[in-house]
Amino acid sequence: MILVTGSTGTVGRELVRRLPDGIPVRLMTRSPERVTTMTPAAETVGADFTDDGSLARALQGVRKVFLVTARVGADDDARFLRLAREAGVRHVVKLSAAAVADGAADDLITRWQRDNEELLRRSGMEWTMLRPRAFTSNSLSWAASVRSEGVVRALYGSSLNACVDPRDIAAVAVSALTGDGHEGRVHTLTGPEAISAVQQTAQLAAVLGQPLRFEELGPQEAEAALRRRWPAEIAEALMSSARRQRDGAKAAVADTVRAVTGRPARSFRTWAADHAAAFAPPAKAAEG
Incomplete structure (x- = not known):
């Protein structure tokens, strides 16, 4: 039995679709x-994750787990891994982050991910770490302004990120859960190229067949927007991550998706074409 945590999330639901x-x-x-x-x-x-009894019931008879946790700073991983080991789980495939491998990344979110990886390594169970770059689907945060104004707004618009399609992360996760040879391995996952928000805007415009304008956010403006959505310490961590991207820390491309699944990673343009309806004005979305 495989247990998929985060089964309604961005990666989890794609993983379920791809299970044999x-x-x-x-x-x-x-x-x-x-x-x-x-x-x-x-x-x-x-x-x-805060309820031992519910976790114990979920883990009954499970031998492999896809593990996603999201409460930064919480002890969800420690609790889950303890109960998983007690339940007889043999192999945990954990969704982590590529920043873990960057020695210059010392923000709250990255430290939390590092600590959680170490907990899994010490758990006594077999493990596989998935370390993706930013999801291409993060650009859905632009959908409202694209629909209403034809505008994309972002910080450090020319900085590069080798963002990865969640469907490719899910495909690698399925291989790790159902195939052999993934135990004790770290899979760094990126798209086929490093791309900037300015370039994404141009590609999205081509897909939609309409002009789009890119507007650069200043650091203070971007941080204020983050603080309206997240606690201060999370906003600070995200700003630190953006500065590392500005400095080139997220531009490296890995061929892991092809190596594991046998097919190349999807491009941002492919993702945008498959999700164009999310960005189209209401009339166009209805026609499509």
Whole structure:
């Protein structure tokens, strides 16, 4: 039995779609009613990382886990890994972050991810780390301004990030969960090229067939926007991450997706074409 945590999330739902038929899988979520992607061999379980009892029930009979945690600074990984080991789990595939390998990255989010990786290494279970760059789907945060104004706004618009399609992360996760030889390995996951927000704006405009304008956010403006959405320490960590991107820390491209899955990583343009309806004005979205 495979347990997929974060089964309604960006990567989790794509992973479920790609699992081979017939593999028993349990989809863990705090809100079972939100599960829309199922397979004939799938079951859903309601559980919360803060509730030992619910986690123990979710882990019953499980041998492999796809682990995603999101509460920065919380002890969700420690609790889950303890209960997973007690339940007899053999192999955990963890969604981490590429910044973990960057010695210059010392923000709160990266330190938390490093600590969680170390917890898994010391857990006594087999492990595989997935370390993606930024998701191409992060550009969905531009959808409202693209629809209403034809504008993309971002900080450090010319800085490069080898962003990766969540579908490719999911495909690698499926290989790690169902194939051999992934134990004890770290998979750094990127797209096929490093791309800037300015370049993404141009490619998105070409896909939509409409002009788009890029507007550079200043650091103070960007930080203020982050602080409206996140606690101060998270906003600070995200600003630190943006500065490292500005300095070139996220431009390296890895060929891991091809090496693991046998096909190249999807480009941003491919992702944009597949999700164009999210950016189209209401009339165009309805026509499409």
